[in-house]
Amino acid sequence: MPFSTSEKYHAVVIQISGKFLGSLEGVAFKEKLEELRDSGKRNVVIDLSKADFMDSSGIGALIGALTTMKKVDGDVKLAGMKDRIKNLFLLTRLLGSVFEDYDSVEEAAASMNV
Amino acid sequence: MYINRKPLVINDPLNDPRFQGVNWSGTVRSLVSVPLQVNSRLVGILTLYNKKRGVEFSIEDQRLLSILAGQSAQVIETARLYEEEKKLATVQQELSLAYEIQTNLLPSKAPTIKGFDVAGISIPAQSVGGDYFDYIKIDDYHWGMALGDVSGKGMGASLLMANCQATLRGQAHFGLSVHETIERSNHLLSDNIRRGSFVTLFYGVLDAISGQFKFTNAGHNKPYVCRADGSLETLMIGGLVVGFIGSQKYQEDSIVLEPGDTLFVFSDGVTEAMNPKHEQFEEERLEELLKNMGDVPAQTYIDTVFAAVKKHAGVEPQNDDITMLVIKRLN
Numbered sequence: 001m002p003f004s005t006s007e008k009y010h011a012v013v014i015q016i017s018g019k020f021l022g023s024l025e026g027v028a029f030k031e032k033l034e035e036l037r038d039s040g041k042r043n044v045v046i047d048l049s050k051a052d053f054m055d056s057s058g059i060g061a062l063i064g065a066l067t068t069m070k071k072v073d074g075d076v077k078l079a080g081m082k083d084r085i086k087n088l089f090l091l092t093r094l095l096g097s098v099f100e101d102y103d104s105v106e107e108a109a110a111s112m113n114v
Numbered sequence: 115m116y117i118n119r120k121p122l123v124i125n126d127p128l129n130d131p132r133f134q135g136v137n138w139s140g141t142v143r144s145l146v147s148v149p150l151q152v153n154s155r156l157v158g159i160l161t162l163y164n165k166k167r168g169v170e171f172s173i174e175d176q177r178l179l180s181i182l183a184g185q186s187a188q189v190i191e192t193a194r195l196y197e198e199e200k201k202l203a204t205v206q207q208e209l210s211l212a213y214e215i216q217t218n219l220l221p222s223k224a225p226t227i228k229g230f231d232v233a234g235i236s237i238p239a240q241s242v243g244g245d246y247f248d249y250i251k252i253d254d255y256h257w258g259m260a261l262g263d264v265s266g267k268g269m270g271a272s273l274l275m276a277n278c279q280a281t282l283r284g285q286a287h288f289g290l291s292v293h294e295t296i297e298r299s300n301h302l303l304s305d306n307i308r309r310g311s312f313v314t315l316f317y318g319v320l321d322a323i324s325g326q327f328k329f330t331n332a333g334h335n336k337p338y339v340c341r342a343d344g345s346l347e348t349l350m351i352g353g354l355v356v357g358f359i360g361s362q363k364y365q366e367d368s369i370v371l372e373p374g375d376t377l378f379v380f381s382d383g384v385t386e387a388m389n390p391k392h393e394q395f396e397e398e399r400l401e402e403l404l405k406n407m408g409d410v411p412a413q414t415y416i417d418t419v420f421a422a423v424k425k426h427a428g429v430e431p432q433n434d435d436i437t438m439l440v441i442k443r444l445n
Contacts, residue, residue: 022265022266022310023266023267026310030310053392055386055434056263056265056266056312056314056382057265057266057267057310059265059312060265060266060310060311060312061310063309063310063312063358064309064310067309067310068309091314091333091334091335091336092312092314092333092354092355093332093333093352093353093354093355094333094354094355097354097359098354098358098359
């Protein structure tokens with residue numbers, strides 16, 4: 001599984017590594033988010049610093065994560081995107097309007113620490 | 115039996131020390147039971163109750179039943195495999211029907227528009243795909259041109275693609291501006307699309323008299339305008355991907371296709387095609403090709419780009435749907 005979780009400040013950090021394809025990882029990722037939500041977690045940072053590639057259904061999985069958390073007044077923020085993935089988010093216009101991105105996990109986690 | 119998978123003879127159930135906790139029915143006097151196994155997998159249990167004339171089941175009976183069980187299990191397994199094969203054949207039949215339906219949804223040939231040369235193609239990575247393109251005749255001189263990419267692949271994406279196409283076709287005929295057409299389509303699609311799915315969509319309307327092309331780019335790969343002098347421009351103005359936020363507003367922009375100019379719209383299956391080293395085709399290669407295309411027919415743009423993508427991918431299988439739409443203004 002190309003993602004792992006840890007906790008930083010008051011946020012859960014999900015680190016995605018390598019290729020993130022919604023068709024392969026989408027279901028496990030969705031279940032992970034639901035598990036976090038059900039255990040009372042609200043703030044999630046997706047650490048993309050080790051992610052090299054993402055397809056459209058991978059983006060879809062992240063949108064799913066965001067809506068899952070927003071529904072319970074939580075939030076999902078992105079951190080450490082490499083240019084290739086950032087371009088994908090810029091192209092789809094999801095950055096800024098839907099997702100906030102930060103250079104580091106720390107900054108993203110700190111932004112939720114209110 | 116489920117755990118041990120061993121044959122069993124019980125001739126005095128009520129007093130058998132192995133089964134003291136069992137609430138035996140009074141009608142059971144004796145039984146012999148054997149597992150039905152295929153390749154060490156338990157597929158059933160065969161049990162005989164109450165040997166006639168009150169005689170106990172013997173080890174010989176157990177052995178005979180075990181032999182019968184071995185043969186029966188094989189027959190049951192063969193029947194199960196046959197049923198599975200039948201089901202698979204039905205699924206495959208459904209899939210080829212879906213392929214046929216989807217193929218018919220895509221334009222079979224480019225429209226004839228005076229002064230323009232148009233071509234389009236969509237090659238799904240699986241039997242059915244999530245990409246689409248469309249030509250929508252609005253009136254004699256105005257043509258809607260669309261190219262969309264539904265997130266995901268396969269059957270789910272193809273159903274959403276069909277929905278997207280129908281929605282856009284419905285809205286395109288109202289004579290609204292391009293951005294309003296997309297706003298209304300987005301509003302309708304957002305109600306139907308499940309969480310996490312979306313469509314990147316490029317839509318524009320060509321005025322076949324003036325060459326003006328008004329467009330909105332809803333989160334789609336930036337199409338190129340290849341000017342007659344070999345320079346390239348990209349079309350970016352628009353907004354968020356479709357089907358995600360129903361109230362989203364979109365911007366529109368316009369360009370004029372002068373004689374010799376070509377509009378090249380494509381899906382990410384082109385630029386993200388990977389070779390065995392997992393290097394993508396990338397925009398740079400595409401731009402290089404487009405710049406050096408020269409004065410060729412619209413179909414040649416498609417053939418040249420597709421050949422280059424295929425060459426780049428080598429033995430690597432096609433990973434994503436590849437779709438292209440080309441509109442060239444003739445000299």
